[in-house]
Amino acid sequence: MRTVAVLILWCILTWALTGCAPSEKPVSTDDATNTLEVWHTYSADSLEEEVFETSIEAFRRQNPDMSVEVVRVPFSQTVMQFITASQGGEAPDLIRVADSHLTQIGVVTVSGVPLVEDLRPHLTPQQLRRFQPLTIEGMRMDNALLALPASQGTMSLLYNPDLFAAHQVSPPRDDWTIDDLLAAASAFEETGVDGLSIPLRWSLWVMPFLTAYGGDLFDAQGDPRFSATGFADALSLSYALEFDLGLVSSANQIDASKSKFSRGQAAMIIEGVWNLEDYRQAGINVRQALLPVHPDTGLRMRPLNTLIGWSVSSQSTNKPASVDLALWLTGADTQRDALNRTLTLPTDISVIEDAESHENPLIAGFMAQANHTFALPMRRGTQQIFLVMDTAIELLSSGKADPETALSGAETEMRAVFER
Amino acid sequence: MSRFWISLRSFILIVSLLAVLSGGAAYAQSVEASSAEDLTDYRRTGLELSLSGLQEGWSVEIRTDQHGVHTRIPVKDVFGLTRLPAEAALQACFSDGAPVHVDTDQQSVIGAGTQSLRCALTGLRPGTDVAVQAAIVDETGTLRAQSSEIRLRTDVSDLRLTPPDTRPILYLLGSILISLVLLLSALRWWDIRRGNLKSRNAYLYVGPAIVALVLLTFYPITYGIWLSFTDANQTHLGQSSFIGLENFGTVLMSSGLVQVGLFTLIWTVVNVFLHVTLGLLLALVLNRETLFGRNVYRTILLLPWAVPAYISVLAWQGMLQPEGLVNQFLGAEANFLGEATSARISVTLVNAWLGVPFMMMSLSGAMKAISTDMFEAADLDGVSRWNQFRHITFPNLKTTLVPLSLLSFIWTFNMFNTIYLLTRGGPYLGFGQPGATDIMVTYIYDVAFEYGDYGLAAAWSVIVFLLLVSFSIFYVRQTRATEAVT
Amino acid sequence: MSLQTASHKWYVPFEILSLRSVLNAAVAMHVVLAALELIRDRIDLAGLTIALAAIFALLRWLAPQALSGSPRLQIVRLIVLLSIIIVARLTLAGDVSGYAVWARAWSWIPILMVLAALFSPYTSTWTRQPLSTDDLAEGLARNRRLYPWFQRFGSHVLLIHSCVLVLLPVIWIADVSISPGNLLGGGIGDAFSLEHYQTMLGGSSFWVWTRNSVIVAVGTTFFGLCLAVPSAYAFSRFDFFGRRSAMFAFIVVQMFPGAIILVPYFLVMKTLGLLNTSIGLIVAYSVTALPLCIWMLKGFFDAVPRELEEAAKLDGCSTAQIFLRIILPLSIPAVAVTGIFSFLTAWNEFLLALVFNTSNDQFTLPVGLASLIPTDGQRWGDFAAASLLVSIPVVILFILFQRSLIQGLSSGAVKG
Secondary structure, eight states: OHHHHHHHHHHHHHHHHHHTSOOOOOOOOOSOOSEEEEEEOOOTTOHHHHHHHHHHHHHHHHOTTOEEEEEEOOGGGHHHHHHHHHHTTOOOSEEEEEHHHHHHHTTOEETTEESBOOOGGGSOHHHHHTBOHHHHHTTEETTEEOOEEEEEEOEEEEEOHHHHHHTTOOOOOTTOBHHHHHHHHHHTGGGTSEEEOOOTTSHHHHHHHHHHHHOOSBOTTSOBOTTSTTHHHHHHHHHHHHHTSOOSOOOSSHHHHHHHHHTTOEEEEEEEGGGHHHHHHHTOOOEEEOOOBOTTTOOBOOOBOEEEEEEEBTTOSOHHHHHHHHHHHTSHHHHHHHHHHHOOBOOBHHHHHHHHTOSSHHHHHHHHHHTSOBOOOOOTTGGGHHHHHHHHHHHHHTTSSOHHHHHHHHHHHHHHHHHO | OHHHHHHHHHHHHHHHHHIIIIIHHHHOOEEEEEEOGGGOBBTBEEEEEEEEOOOTTOEEEEEETTTEEEEEEEBOOOTTOEEOOTTTSSSOEEETTEEOEEOTTSOEEBOTTOOEEEEEEOSOOTTOEEEEEEEEEOTTSOEEEEOOOEEEEOBOOOOOOOOOOOHHHHHHHHHHHHHHHHHHHHHHHHHHHTTOGGGTTHHHHHHHHHHHHHHHHHHHHHHHHHHTTBOOOGGGBTOOOBOTTHHHHHHHHOTHHHHHHHHHHHHHHHHHHHHHHHHHHHHHHHTOTTOTTHHHHHHHHHHHHHSOHHHHHHHHHHHTSTTSHHHHHHTOOOOTTTSHHHHHHHHHHHHHHHHHHHHHHHHHHHHHHSOHHHHHHHHHTTOOHHHHIIIIIHHHHHHHHHHHHHHHHHHHHTOOHHHHHHTTTOOOOSTTSOOTTOOHHHHHHIIIIISOOHHHHHHHHHHHHHHHHHHHHHHHHHHHHHSOOO | OOOOSHHHHHOOOHHHHHHHHHHHHHHHHHHHHHHHHHHTTOHHHHHHHHHHHHHHHHHHHHHHHHTSSSHHHHHHHHHHHHHHHHHHHHHHHSOSSHHHHHHHHHHHHHHHHHHHHHHOHHHHHHHSSSOOHHHHHHHHHHHHHHHHHHHHHHHHHHHHHHHHHHHHHHHHHHHHHHSSSSSOOSOTTSOOOOHHHHHHHHSSHHHHHHHHHHHHHHHHHHHHHHHHHHHHHHHHHOOOTTHHHHHHHHHHGGGSOSGGGHHHHHHHHHHTTOTTSHHHHHHHHHHHHHHHHHHHHHHHHHHSOHHHHHHHHHTTOOHHHIIIIIIHHHTHHHHHHHHHHHHHHHHHOOHHHHHHOOSGGGOOHHHHHHTTSOSSSOOHHHHHHHHHHHHHHHHHHHHHHHHHHHHHHHTTOOOO
16 A cells, blocks of 8 residues: 555656646747758668668768768668658758658658658759659659659569570570560479579568569559459469469569579579679679560560658758758769669669660669559558568468468558558 | 732742841840849759740750859750659759750750749859859850850858757756665665665765766657657658557557567577576586687687677578588588578577577686585485486576576576577568568668658567566566575 | 395495486487477377387386396386387387487397396396405405596486577577578588678678677676676675665666666767767666676675775775775685676677667667668578677687686676
């Protein structure tokens, strides 16, 4: 009893004393500072970080009155770190975000103010014309332009020409159909080499098949249409590839496939441009071809296209300068540097032209593949599609549902996610 | 003659008609600029143009002294193009009173007959005067008409997210400090009056720890509890309103509750059991002083504790892949983390791997404290090892085991890293359901950061908190009944 | 026919004594092996393994009595024959791999021990009735000689198995860290390159992270102890009002899941001006480690005899003097152990270190390691090298403090 009495006494004391606090006045933040804090998410001590630092250095030289503070933030923690810091009033001026981050960050408002700035009032139409229109659209959510796109990323079909030559299989071509792909994959069956190595338990790798069989995953309004015809066939195919044909391993991580490919134990892989450097280091020969088309629908397999760009925090005390820096970091020079040094696919129209006719055929090939990709709608909860699709795949592979039920369940769930 | 005049008249007519039609282009292109106050805003100023004589293929250019060419709107055939609402367009522009058309690249275009254009000029320096001039340019870039330069102004009003005011928290912390000091002094006085002079300095010893603890955790936990009664959601942070017990209702009604609750319980009990039994077993074996290489063994067995958990968990994740080390050793291709049952077993075993060393360490210390005389006597009496353990070791360890197992229970219940890093709660076997390996804390994380439902996540947290508190009270009472703990 | 005589209870030959334990272990092991065979998708082998487990269980149940020449002995012989056939079948079915060798060793050794027991002269002497005094004396002497060896052997088997399990991830990380390239794969030890260590140690970031981690961990150890030692002493020695509730309160605080209270915690830190400082993390970690430290230290202090204090008090020492001059020096090992707990808490923590620090100069190792992970994929090699480098100081610390760790724990251990 006395313990309770003491506790109550203490609580009353605390609250009474807090009540003495003077009524709060908002702190004035009118003075624009000349310091910009930039959060980037490049991997520590990587070449990408170095290219970024070079660009920042050049900006500093051009704007000697501005001081730029660079902070590295773990990429996987971007969203949580940014939202927490924003709520605590410690947000940076500029932050590097992926489009998937924006679907999470873009919906957050604190006291009615969104966390990231709508960049439309900050940029002239001529400044925006420099970018490929699709990449600008890919950074828009609820009409607002939440970030300036700096790079895009996509997957394509990579193959090891030496393995194809050694086993006398004709190598992939841009006009291949899915049947050709599967035929080539099965041609390796007896050789001890995997024909095609992709993690088909991961929806990211199933999506290209889905788009070839059934077209877009989302309609023009951004609503899911997973139960449309064709998708179920694609899902059955991916199931068959894993369980009946045994063409691909059942890993739900890409690492296993990557290591097989890099050791010359897999002839083909569907992978991003960002791994080319690793394969080059592993000393294998890599060529690229567009993902194949569906023989009947004529639709090409389209992987997900992801964008990464720069957002301005609405907490920034010097938004014009932040926007200038964002423009600089997405500028043609910076993008060209990144393209040539780190194989980063550009968003600037003039740099895209360079990339399309690049001396490195892999870059040109990936740029061509970028025209055959799809983007997720920029809506709150979009990133849940991976969870939803993974669940559908899991239901299928554990025998709990047939493809149709799994997909219609996925569609219902996706709609529920959007409405939540 | 008359024929000639007629021909001449018709010629003049045709020429003048032509002059009106084509020469209109030559003479009648004009552009007038004026301010459109209603479109002026932060970094934006409104411009109104009255235009005439536009031709397809040409474009309207707006130049400012801050950017040079600011906007270039092509004149095109707008048939079939849609007018995009101004709030949806990249730049808010109206032609002849309605939002401008946009082409397939989302760029604004106007038709040849456009007479007026009103645009919000974006990207200007806030709070400055800007010189603006509009022009009509043909396909070769030749200037066809130009307005006079006008000066427009932008606003400074900016919608900025103001950092939260920390002063109330400062006062709260201050009052916590003061009231704690007052409280501890009161308690001291109380104790002295009660005649407990011997312990009168106790509060001085405990004081710093209590102050540090309460100062740092009182506000966060109170805030967390308060949050659970609100509709706090990432879409309106800082504007949440009190909704009573609704969140708790949602939690209790949610279809995932039984699954998550059950797995959390199994996960915790199995883990604590494994920690205690394996820790005890290893501690018993290592307790033998004559054992060769005892220190080497012990150092190795302590490794899981010394290596940061997130590293070893990531290593296990790599090893449990279908092509990972475990499968290589077994010559199998099992997808341990991909199937529900095996994933559940895997996360539990990995967590056991992480937790056993701490238990082993603490128990071997406690075991050393048991007087060896008892074992010697038992040996002489021919008591079997098992009976020695049951009747000597275990009863003596009980006072250590009770708090240790309680701590282990709480830690395991709230063990976020292992599951999050290994499976992220997956595999998921139902839409909108928690994953097969989701325990309460990992699910709370998803609710908070994936769904942004802070109120609901807080309600889950409070439920976890209450469960653990009541369990601990029950456990401590129960064990206190049998022996004097604390 | 009975072996229930007193002498038979008094003396059981070594073969049978050890056979019991071996068969117990073998039964358990074969259940595990059967599960592993299921994972390998060899249902036939799993069935055989389970059958073997059942046979061993049967033998364990029959073992002492059945060896006495009764009809049961025939059954035992038959069963042993059957088990040999099964194991032979299993051996032939298995490929030559580490797993097969290990698994078959677990099948053959119990069988060999059963055979040894069947044909051992000591067993036949023992089964002969009645036992002579000489036999008894000789047998007991032999047991005393052999049984400790057997126990030691058993301990080593158990410990080696545990050590392998413990070392597996470490070996894996070590292998990844010395494999060239940043992709996973390859067998253990098939390639060697120090490039990842060069990358990590050559860059400046790693050293900054290490420096911060050391500062924070040492600071936490020190500050945590400053808070925990006096209060643990008070909890142990003084009977003051609210003692039990206070002890309980320390642990209650840990029960609230952390995810949801990050923002208010951040605000508290900001209010105190502790963001982007080592001190902020030190204070936060000290509080995190408090409950365990206090509970542990209280156990140690409880074990220090009170007579010492009473003697000192008679000499006119104040409480503070007693604490500082007598109790504290006595419990140095215990304090060291508690210090290591605090150190590890600080060394390994990730979330708070991430959220409270947005300055690269303040990154600790866990956050630094997380920032090695690129946008797409994973720099496995660099990550592994850094991981090993992170663990090495802690392992060295453990080896150095090993003695004091055990001593400290033995002088009182954790008591509630």
